[in-house]
Amino acid sequence: MKFLSPAISRLARMRLWRIHNWTNNPDAAQRDVLQSLVTAAQYTVFGKQYNFSRLFTVRDFKKQVPIHEYRDLQPYIMRMMEGEPNVLWNSPITWFAKSSGTTSDKSKFIPVSDESLQDNHYQASKDVLTNYYKNFPASDLLTGKGLVVGGSHQISQVSDDIQYGDLSAILMQNSPFWGQWLRTPELSIALLDEWENKIEKLAVTTADENVTSLAGVPTWTLLLLKRILEIKQKKTIKEVWPNLELYINGGVSFVPYREQFEKLIGAPINYLEIYNASEGFFAAQEKPDDDGMLLFTEHGIFYEFMPVEEYGKENPKTVGLGKVEPDKNYALVISTTGGLWRYLVGDTVKFTSLNPYKIRITGRLKHYMNAFGEEVIVDNADQAIAVASQKTNAVVMDYTAAPIYFSEQNNGAHEWLIEFEKEPSNIEAFVYELDAALKNVNSDYEAKRHKNIALRMPVVRVLPAGTFKEWLRSKNKLGGQHKVPRLSNERTVLEDILSIVEHEEKNI
Numbered sequence: 001m002k003f004l005s006p007a008i009s010r011l012a013r014m015r016l017w018r019i020h021n022w023t024n025n026p027d028a029a030q031r032d033v034l035q036s037l038v039t040a041a042q043y044t045v046f047g048k049q050y051n052f053s054r055l056f057t058v059r060d061f062k063k064q065v066p067i068h069e070y071r072d073l074q075p076y077i078m079r080m081m082e083g084e085p086n087v088l089w090n091s092p093i094t095w096f097a098k099s100s101g102t103t104s105d106k107s108k109f110i111p112v113s114d115e116s117l118q119d120n121h122y123q124a125s126k127d128v129l130t131n132y133y134k135n136f137p138a139s140d141l142l143t144g145k146g147l148v149v150g151g152s153h154q155i156s157q158v159s160d161d162i163q164y165g166d167l168s169a170i171l172m173q174n175s176p177f178w179g180q181w182l183r184t185p186e187l188s189i190a191l192l193d194e195w196e197n198k199i200e201k202l203a204v205t206t207a208d209e210n211v212t213s214l215a216g217v218p219t220w221t222l223l224l225l226k227r228i229l230e231i232k233q234k235k236t237i238k239e240v241w242p243n244l245e246l247y248i249n250g251g252v253s254f255v256p257y258r259e260q261f262e263k264l265i266g267a268p269i270n271y272l273e274i275y276n277a278s279e280g281f282f283a284a285q286e287k288p289d290d291d292g293m294l295l296f297t298e299h300g301i302f303y304e305f306m307p308v309e310e311y312g313k314e315n316p317k318t319v320g321l322g323k324v325e326p327d328k329n330y331a332l333v334i335s336t337t338g339g340l341w342r343y344l345v346g347d348t349v350k351f352t353s354l355n356p357y358k359i360r361i362t363g364r365l366k367h368y369m370n371a372f373g374e375e376v377i378v379d380n381a382d383q384a385i386a387v388a389s390q391k392t393n394a395v396v397m398d399y400t401a402a403p404i405y406f407s408e409q410n411n412g413a414h415e416w417l418i419e420f421e422k423e424p425s426n427i428e429a430f431v432y433e434l435d436a437a438l439k440n441v442n443s444d445y446e447a448k449r450h451k452n453i454a455l456r457m458p459v460v461r462v463l464p465a466g467t468f469k470e471w472l473r474s475k476n477k478l479g480g481q482h483k484v485p486r487l488s489n490e491r492t493v494l495e496d497i498l499s500i501v502e503h504e505e506k507n508i
Contacts, residue, residue: 236266
């Protein structure tokens with residue numbers, strides 16, 4: 001396939017003018033996207049309900065259409081899954097991306113139209129490739145195979161024509177022939193449901209391939225790499241795949257995992273973060289180690305940004321790109337070519353740059369700790385875990401945290417459940433560094449920790465290896481994009497995980 005690389009590299013460079021156009025004119029690109037969306041959907045059930053044919057400005061659109069969470073759009077989506085046309089979008093919807101949060105047993109089904117695939121997911125993927133070749137013109141990325149540690153695929157029973165699966169499965173199922181050619185393993189293995197069997201087959205079938213790129217959630221990718229090293233009896237992945245040059249990650253912060261990847265791989269490669277969710281492909285790093293991801297403004301999605309303090313209000317305010325501020329927490333609100341209208345994704349972001357617009361994921365609207373006014377978000381926690389790990393020579397595999405509420409005997413605290421790849425030699429030192437790092441990145445936390453008035457030292461419990469995996473299995477959420485919630489403002493998830501530990505201890 002070496003002959004493909006120069007040809008695709010040339011094609012990628014030819015796309016640069018288009019990227020420059022929407023990067024340099026993001027407001028115009030966004031106006032065009034919204035006009036196109038509203039025009040396309042004006043005769044749908046939703047479009048008629050909200051008078052799309054009379055909406056001519058962004059102000060009109062925001063005034064007429066309320067902000068929706070999934071439960072608000074679910075009745076429309078159920079009608080679409082039953083085969084009714086022109087409900088939220090004007091072209092046939094035959095695919096739905098199945099998505100569920102780790103704190104809920106209920107699945108979400110996100111409509112994926114042909115426009116969603118072509119104008120958003122695939123166009124964004126091409127732009128990621130274009131920027132990569134711009135930064136590394138001598139790259140041999142496409143002379144080998146790309147290994148995606150993706151999700152599983154199931155056929156719904158609602159209709160012969162309508163199917164659902166993880167987003168990665170839908171993208172693989174519908175990718176063009178050259179995409180199938182450049183990927184490993186074969187589709188039947190890539191889409192397996194049972195994750196332990198899947199990891200084994202992925203390892204066996206790809207260990208002897210010429211893999212040049214990896215993509216997937218860090219935790220599952222690490223498991224795969226370790227199994228490959230066992231099979232090949234090698235110390236580093238570079239001994240197995242000498243031409244590996246890129247790992248693409250998304251879904252969770254890569255900060256706690258980078259040291260583990262660098263050690264396993266054994267030689268420098270490039271790391272790129274992308275923001276590709278079931279609802280859309282929103283952003284990606286323009287080049288490795290960029291502070292923030294370039295927001296894709298011409299890719300079939302109209303963006304609004306809700307200051308997090310507006311969440312829960314009857315008529316929450318949102319701002320467009322022209323009025324966002326750097327380093328301010330916003331909840332992402334989108335309108336898409338799949339028929340999601342003013343849809344609250346649930347993620348929170350901050351802008352790291354306004355020219356061009358670059359964002360960083362800071363957490364989830366409902367994944368935070370604020371029981372005592374400390375306002376700790378996932379981004380704070382990830383940074384603190386990374387600092388504590390570095391200073392105590394520890395390696396964290398996964399973690400979750402929740403408040404310990406006031407009692408007659410004690411004031412409040414944060415309880416952390418941590419699964420280590422490599423435990424610190426002194427857990428008290430780790431706790432001290434974790435607390436110090438949180439104070440450093442969050443002034444509200446620092447204030448509440450002052451003289452232990454509201455918050456005492458964190459309580460850290462080291463979990464046995466495999467605990468989080470067992471918890472995900474118990475929720476039927478093992479593999480794919482499913483992940484352990486980092487933070488919660490209540491103790492439901494934490495107590496659920498502790499019950500698994502207690503059950504295992506009783507059976508020893």
